[in-house]
Amino acid sequence: MLIRFTCNGKAVQLEAQPEARVIDVLRDELGLTGTKEGCGRGECGACTILLDGKPVNSCLLLAGKIADREITTIEGIAGKDGALHPIQEAFLDKGAVQCGFCTPGMILSTKALLDENSAPELAEIEEALSGNLCRCTGYGKIVEGVLEASERLRQGSHHRGDVS
Numbered sequence: 001m002l003i004r005f006t007c008n009g010k011a012v013q014l015e016a017q018p019e020a021r022v023i024d025v026l027r028d029e030l031g032l033t034g035t036k037e038g039c040g041r042g043e044c045g046a047c048t049i050l051l052d053g054k055p056v057n058s059c060l061l062l063a064g065k066i067a068d069r070e071i072t073t074i075e076g077i078a079g080k081d082g083a084l085h086p087i088q089e090a091f092l093d094k095g096a097v098q099c100g101f102c103t104p105g106m107i108l109s110t111k112a113l114l115d116e117n118s119a120p121e122l123a124e125i126e127e128a129l130s131g132n133l134c135r136c137t138g139y140g141k142i143v144e145g146v147l148e149a150s151e152r153l154r155q156g157s158h159h160r161g162d163v164s
């Protein structure tokens with residue numbers, strides 16, 4: 001079936017089985033290999049993407065379900081000039097990235113959280129990241145990364161507000 005959707009701001013149309021997994025479409029058809037497959041059954045969050053702004057596990061999402069919808073992968077959040085997104089920078093600066101396998105999913109879950117709630121409490125961060133497993137960091141540095149990102153994004157929007 002011909003499936004049309006928006007991926008990282010670009011219109012895409014491709015032939016896919018409606019029951020194909022979105023993670024396979026992204027990685028194999030579109031070459032977007034930033035989305036990682038860990039468990040393949042909805043438990044680890046490594047495959048997290050945003051579907052209309054909400055985090056979902058792309059290993060459980062079927063291609064037929066993204067028709068006419070908008071998805072964002074880790075490749076879609078950097079600036080146009082290739083600059084890292086402030087969440088990515090904050091994660092790096094706080095040492096929240098070790099092997100990096102969980103990182104794209106963590107970053108996208110964080111983005112969904114901060115887009116809705118620019119100053120989350122610790123419990124809200126833990127809740128937002130509860131579906132994303134990390135086998136390396138012990139989570140402390142990831143939470144620090146989220147707090148740092150939240151602060152930087154709030155400051156950034158002040159600055160933008162100041163100049164306009």
Ligand code: FES
Nearest residue numbers: 038039040045059
């Ligand atoms: S690979 Fe999708 S949740 Fe683990």
Ligand code: FES
Nearest residue numbers: 099102134135136
């Ligand atoms: S940094 Fe290795 S799994 Fe999280």
